[in-house]
Amino acid sequence: xxxxxxxxxxxxxxxxxxxxxxxxxxxxxxxxxxxxxxxxxxxxxxxxxxxxxxxxxxxxxxxxxxxxxxxxxxxxxxxxxxxxxxxxxxxxxxxxxxxxxxxxxxxxxxxxxxxxxxxxxxxxxxxxxxxxxxxxxxxxxxxxxxxxxxxxxx
Amino acid sequence: xxxxxxxxxxxxxxxxxxxxxxxxxxxxxxxxxxxxxxxxxxxxxxxxxxxxxxxxxxxxxxxxxxxxxxxxxxxxxxxxxxxxxxxxxxxxxxxxxxxxxxxxxxxxxxxxxxxxxxxxxxxxxxxxxxxxxxxxxxxxxxxxxxxxxxxxxxxxxxxxxxxxxxxxxxxxxxxxxxxxxxxxxxxxxxxxxxxxxxxxxxxxxxxxxxxxxxxxxxxxxxxxxxxxxxxxxxxxxxxxxxxxxxxxxxxxxxxxxxxxxxxxxxxxxxxxxxxxxxxxxxxxxxxxxxxxxxxxxxxxxxxxxxxxxxxxxxxxxxxxxxxxxxxxxxxxxxxxxxxxxxxxxxxxxxxxxxxxxxxxxxxxxxxxxxxxxxxxxxxxxxxxxxxxxxxxxxxxxxxxxxxxxxxxxxxxxxxxxxxxxxxxxxxxxxxxxxxxxxxxxxxxxxxxxxxxxxxxxxxxxxxxxxxxxxxxxxxxxxxxxxxxxxxxxxxxxxxxxxxxxxxxxxxxxxxxxxxxxxxxxxxxxxxxxxxxxxxxxxxxxxxxxxxxxxxxxxxxxxxxxxxxxxxxxxxxxxxxxxxxxxxxxxxxxxxxxxxxxxxxxxxxxxxxxxxxxxxxxxxxxxxxxxxxxxxxxxxxxxxxxxxxxxxxxxxxxxxxxxxxxxxxxxxxxxxxxxxxxxxxxxxxxxxxxxxxxxxxxxxxxxxxxxxxxxxxxxxxxxxxxxxxxxxxxxxxxxxxxxxxxxxxxxxxxxxxxxxxxxxx
Numbered sequence: 016x017x018x019x020x021x022x023x024x025x026x027x028x029x030x031x032x033x034x035x036x037x038x039x040x041x042x043x044x045x046x047x048x049x050x051x052x053x054x055x056x057x058x059x060x061x062x063x064x065x066x067x068x069x070x071x072x073x074x075x076x077x078x079x080x081x082x083x084x085x086x087x088x089x090x091x092x093x094x095x096x097x098x099x100x101x102x103x104x105x106x107x108x109x110x111x112x113x114x115x116x117x118x119x120x121x122x123x124x125x126x127x128x129x130x131x132x133x134x135x136x137x138x139x140x141x142x143x144x145x146x147x148x149x150x151x152x153x154x155x156x157x158x159x160x161x162x163x164x165x166x167x168x169x
Numbered sequence: 170x171x172x173x174x175x176x177x178x179x180x181x182x183x184x185x186x187x188x189x190x191x192x193x194x195x196x197x198x199x200x201x202x203x204x205x206x207x208x209x210x211x212x213x214x215x216x217x218x219x220x221x222x223x224x225x226x227x228x229x230x231x232x233x234x235x236x237x238x239x240x241x242x243x244x245x246x247x248x249x250x251x252x253x254x255x256x257x258x259x260x261x262x263x264x265x266x267x268x269x270x271x272x273x274x275x276x277x278x279x280x281x282x283x284x285x286x287x288x289x290x291x292x293x294x295x296x297x298x299x300x301x302x303x304x305x306x307x308x309x310x311x312x313x314x315x316x317x318x319x320x321x322x323x324x325x326x327x328x329x330x331x332x333x334x335x336x337x338x339x340x341x342x343x344x345x346x347x348x349x350x351x352x353x354x355x356x357x358x359x360x361x362x363x364x365x366x367x368x369x370x371x372x373x374x375x376x377x378x379x380x381x382x383x384x385x386x387x388x389x390x391x392x393x394x395x396x397x398x399x400x401x402x403x404x405x406x407x408x409x410x411x412x413x414x415x416x417x418x419x420x421x422x423x424x425x426x427x428x429x430x431x432x433x434x435x436x437x438x439x440x441x442x443x444x445x446x447x448x449x450x451x452x453x454x455x456x457x458x459x460x461x462x463x464x465x466x467x468x469x470x471x472x473x474x475x476x477x478x479x480x481x482x483x484x485x486x487x488x489x490x491x492x493x494x495x496x497x498x499x500x501x502x503x504x505x506x507x508x509x510x511x512x513x514x515x516x517x518x519x520x521x522x523x524x525x526x527x528x529x530x531x532x533x534x535x536x537x538x539x540x541x542x543x544x545x546x547x548x549x550x551x552x553x554x555x556x557x558x559x560x561x562x563x564x565x566x567x568x569x570x571x572x573x574x575x576x577x578x579x580x581x582x583x584x585x586x587x588x589x590x591x592x593x594x595x596x597x598x599x600x601x602x603x604x605x606x607x608x609x610x611x612x613x614x615x616x617x618x619x620x621x622x623x624x625x626x627x628x629x630x631x632x633x634x635x636x637x638x639x640x641x642x643x644x645x646x647x648x649x650x651x652x653x654x655x656x657x658x659x660x661x662x663x664x665x666x667x668x669x670x671x672x673x674x675x676x677x678x679x680x681x682x683x684x685x686x687x688x689x690x691x692x693x694x695x696x697x698x699x700x701x702x703x704x705x706x707x708x709x710x711x712x713x714x715x716x717x718x719x720x721x722x723x724x725x726x727x728x729x730x731x732x733x734x735x736x737x738x739x740x741x742x743x744x745x746x747x748x749x750x751x752x753x754x755x756x757x758x759x760x761x762x763x764x765x766x767x768x769x770x771x772x773x774x775x776x777x778x779x780x781x782x783x784x785x786x787x788x789x790x791x792x793x794x795x796x797x798x799x800x801x802x803x804x805x806x807x808x809x810x811x812x813x814x815x816x817x818x819x820x821x822x823x824x825x826x827x828x829x830x831x832x833x834x835x836x837x838x839x840x841x842x843x844x845x846x847x848x849x850x851x852x853x854x855x856x857x858x859x860x861x862x863x864x865x866x867x868x869x870x871x872x873x874x875x876x877x878x879x880x881x882x883x884x885x886x887x888x889x890x891x892x893x894x895x896x897x898x899x900x901x902x903x904x905x906x907x908x909x910x911x912x913x914x915x916x917x918x919x920x921x922x923x924x925x926x927x928x929x
Contacts, residue, residue, distance in 0.1 A: 016429070033429075036449045037449070040448050040449050043396070044398075044448055048389065049391075049392065049393070049395075049396040050388075052393070052395060052522075053395065054522050054523060054603070055603040055853065055854060056452075056602065056603055059603075059853060059854040059855060089389065090387075090388065090389040091388065091389040091390075095390065096388050096390055099384075099387075103387040103388055106383075107379070107383050107384055110380060110383065110820055110824060112239070112383060112386060112387070113239035113240065113241075113572055114238060114522075114569070114571055114572035115239060115382075115383070115391065116239075116393065116521075116522050116523045116570075116571035116572065117522045118387060119389065122387060141862045141863050141865075142862075142863065144862045145861050145862045145863050146861075147862070148854060148859060150520050150521065150522050150571075150574070150832070151239055151572045151832075152827060152828035152829070152830070152860075152865075153827065153828055153831075154831060154862055154865040155827060155865065156824070156827070
C-alpha cells in the first residue's frame with residue numbers, strides 16, 4: 016500500500032492504495048466516482064475512459080501510481096444534471112443512449128476530441144470513437160450528439 | 170437501521186418520491202406494513218394502492234416489476250399511466266423492479282412489456298382515475314359525468330371555478346380500493362370492468378417524450394448495480410476457467426495467502442471463489458489461486474462439423490410447430506422444380522458491455538439482493554432454491570444494469586453473490602471478469618435449418634417445408650443457473666425451446682410446414698456453451714434461412730423479390746404494408762437479381778427480407794458493397810419499415826429499431842462464438858468482435874403507427890430481418906449465396922468462388 020496524491024476533477028485527493036491498482040478501481044471504490052465503468056479490463060471497450068493530461072485514457076489499464084499528480088477528469092468533472100456540460104446536454108437532446116453503460120466512454124472520448132478538434136468531421140468523430148463499444152447500437156445518435164455539441168448542424 | 174424504516178404513508182407524505190438511496194433499505198424493510206397483504210406480507214394485486222400512489226405534491230408514482238433495461242419502457246409506461254390519469258407525464262414517477270414493492274408482472278423479456286404490462290398499468294391508472302373522479306364528485310357536489318380533468322385537476326364542466334386537484338383529493342393517502350385481478354404475471358388481467366380511454370383521444374401516448382432515466386446516466390449520477398455499495402461490503406470473484414466445469418481436486422489456499430485483504434477462499438461442490446476486502450485484491454486472488462480440476466466426463470463437439478452432425482443426428486425432445494397445412498411432402502415430389510438448402514447459425518453472445526454484477530446481503534434466513542436482472546421475481550425464486558430459504562424472505566432490488574438482450578433473464582451473478590455472502594456473513598459484491606462473461610454467459614443457441622420448396626408449372630410455390638434444428642435454452646425458467654449447478658443441484662427438464670417464428674409461416678403457401686426440432690443439450694457438468702434466450706430468440710436464423718431461399722427462388726424465376734413476396738401476402742394487409750413501405754422509402758426499383766456483374770473491384774447490391782414476430786411486422790432493405798478481392802462486406806445503409814401496433818413513444822421505438830439494426834448487422838457480419846472440444850475460445854472483444862463505429866451503416870426508419878392495433882413491443886422485431894436482407898444483398902451484388910452466418914470475408918470469397926465454378 017502507498018499513499019498516492021491524485022488530481023481528480025480539479026481537486027487533490029489522497030488515497031491509500033496498492034500502486035499497481037488500476038486507476039479505475041480507485042476512482043470508483045475509493046473516490047465514489049461511478050462515471051467510469053468496468054467493461055473489460057483490457058482496454059478493448061472504452062467504458063472506463065477518463066481524460067488524463069488532456070488525452071482519453073483507459074483507466075482499467077492505467078496503474079494508479081502513473082496517475083499521481085496528473086490532472087484526471089471523469090464524467091462527473093464535466094457537469095451534473097443541475098449543470099450539464101454541452102456534450103452531456105447534446106447526448107440527452109439526441110436521446111443518444113439506451114442502457115447507458117458504455118456512454119461514459121463515448122462522452123469522454125468525444126470530450127478529448129472536441130478539446131483538440133472543435134469542429135470535427137463525421138469521419139473524425141467515427142475515428143475518435145472507434146475504440147468504444149456500444150452493444151445497444153446507438154451510434155448514429157452518438158454521432159449526431161457529438162456534432163450538436165460542437166455547434167455543427169445535425 | 171430501524172430508524173430508517175419508514176412507512177409507505179411517510180413516503181407518500183414526502184411527495185410520492187421514492188427516490189431513496191439504496192443503502193437506506195434494511196433487509197427486512199416492509200413498505201407495505203399498512204396495506205392489505207397477501208401471505209408473506211407482499212403487495213396485493215387486487216389493491217389499487219399496490220399500483221398507483223398520489224403524493225401530496227400531486228406527483229403520481231406507478232409501481233411495476235418491469236425494469237428499465239435501456240429500452241425506454243419506464244418512460245413509455247409512464248406515458249400510458251399519464252394518459253389515463255389526464256396528468257402531465259412530468260408528474261409521473263415509476264418505481265421499478267423491487268420484489269417488496271411491486272407485483273410480479275413477469276420477467277422483462279420477449280419484447281412483452283408494452284404488450285402485457287402496458288394494459289395492466291393502463292387499467293390500474295384508469296381505475297385510479299375512476300376513484301379520483303368519485304371522490305371529486307363528492308367534494309364538488311357534482312355528478313361524475315359533469316367532471317373533466319386537466320393535468321391532475323378535476324373541474325366541473327361549465328363551472329371552472331369548482332375544481333380540486335388529485336393531490337387535494339388523496340395526496341399522501343391510500344385509495345383503499347379493491348380492483349379486479351385475474352391470472353398472474355404476464356397473464357394478469359387487471360380492472361377489466363373499468364373502461365380505459367379510447368385511443369383516438371390519446372394525447373400523451375404517441376408523443377416522443379424524452380426518456381426519464383437519461384440525464385443521470387450522462388453525468389455519472391445514476392446508480393447502476395455495479396455502483397451499489399453497502400456498508401461492510403466485501404468483493405468476491407468466482408474461479409471459472411472457460412472449459413467444462415468439473416470438480417476441483419485441489420485448491421491451494423497457500424497460493425493466495427499473501428494477497429493483502431483476502432478474507433476467504435470459498436468452496437462448495439465445484440464452486441470455488443475468493444472473497445476479499447477490496448475489488449482489486451479479489452481480482453488478484455482469483456488470478457493467483459491454484460486450482461486443479463478433475464477430468465471432464467462431458468463430451469462436446471469440437472467444431473462446427475461435429476456440432477452439425479449432432480444437431481441433425483440427435484432425436485429432438487420436442488417439436489415446435491409454427492404452421493402445418495396441406496401436404497407439403499407429397500406435393501413437393503410432384504412439383505416442376507424443387508429447391509433445397511441448408512443454413513447454419515453459430516452460437517452467439519449477448520455481449521453485455523458491463524459483465525454480470527450483483528450485491529447480496531444474506532443474514533441467516535433472510536437475504537437482500539441488488540441486481541440489474543431482467544426478472545427480479547425470477548432471481549428471487551432462484552436465490553430461494555439456492556439458499557433453501559422461502560422466497561418471501563428475499564428482497565430483490567433492481568438497479569440499472571448494462572443492456573442485457575436476454576442474458577439477465579438468468580441472473581448468475583446474483584447467485585454467486587448470495588452464496589458468497591452466506592459463506593462470509595457479510596454483504597458481497599460480485600462482478601464477473603470479461604473472460605468469465607464471454608466464457609460463461611449462456612450463449613444464443615447454434616442452429617441449422619433444412620429448407621425445401623417446390624414450384625409448380627405456373628411459377629408458384631406449391632410446397633414449403635422448413636425444419637429448424639436448434640439447441641434449446643438450457644438456462645431458462647426453472648432450469649438451474651451456474652452456481653446452483655456447481656453446488657450439485659440438477660435441472661429437472663431439458664430446457665425451453667428456441668422459438669418457432671420466422672420460417673416462412675407468414676406466406677400463404679397452399680402446402681406448408683414450418684417446425685423447429687429442439688435438440689437436447691443438457692450435459693453432466695456445466696459447460697461454457699450453455700444456452701439461453703438471445704434477443705428475438707432463434708428467429709434471426711430462421712428468417713435468414715427462409716428469406717434466403719425465398720429470394721433464391723424469386724431470382725431463379727426472374728421475378729422481383731418484393732413482388733414475389735407480395736404474391737403470398739395477399740391476406741395479410743399489415744405484412745403487405747410494411748413491405749411496400751420499405752420498398753418505397755428505399756426507392757426500390759423492380760429488379761431481377763443478381764445485378765449485372767461489373768469489372769470493378771467492388772460490387773454493390775441490395776436485398777430485402779421481412780418477418781412477423783409476436784404480432785408485429787418488420788421489413789428491411791440492405792444496401793451493401795462487397796470488396797471482390799478481399800470478400801469484405803460493408804453494409805452501407807439499412808432501410809426498415811416497422812409496425813408494432815399503436816406507437817406509445819415514437820422516438821423510443823425508433824431508438825430501439827436503430828439499435829436492433831446495428832446489432833443485427835453485427836451478428837450477421839462478425840459474430841461467432843468459437844469453441845473446441847473442451848470449451849469456449851472467444852474470451853474477449855478481439856476474439857469476439859462486434860460492430861464498431863466506422864462500420865455503422867446509415868439508417869432509414871419508417872414507423873407505421875397502427876392506431877387500430879394494441880401497442881406491441883419494439884425490443885426485438887426489427888433485428889430479425891437484417892441478416893437475411895444482407896445475405897440477399899450480397900447475392901444481388903455477387904451472385905453468391907451465403908448459407909452460414911457470420912458473413913466473414915473468407916465465407917464470402919468461398920461462396921463467390923463456388924458460384925464461379927458452377928457457372929463454368
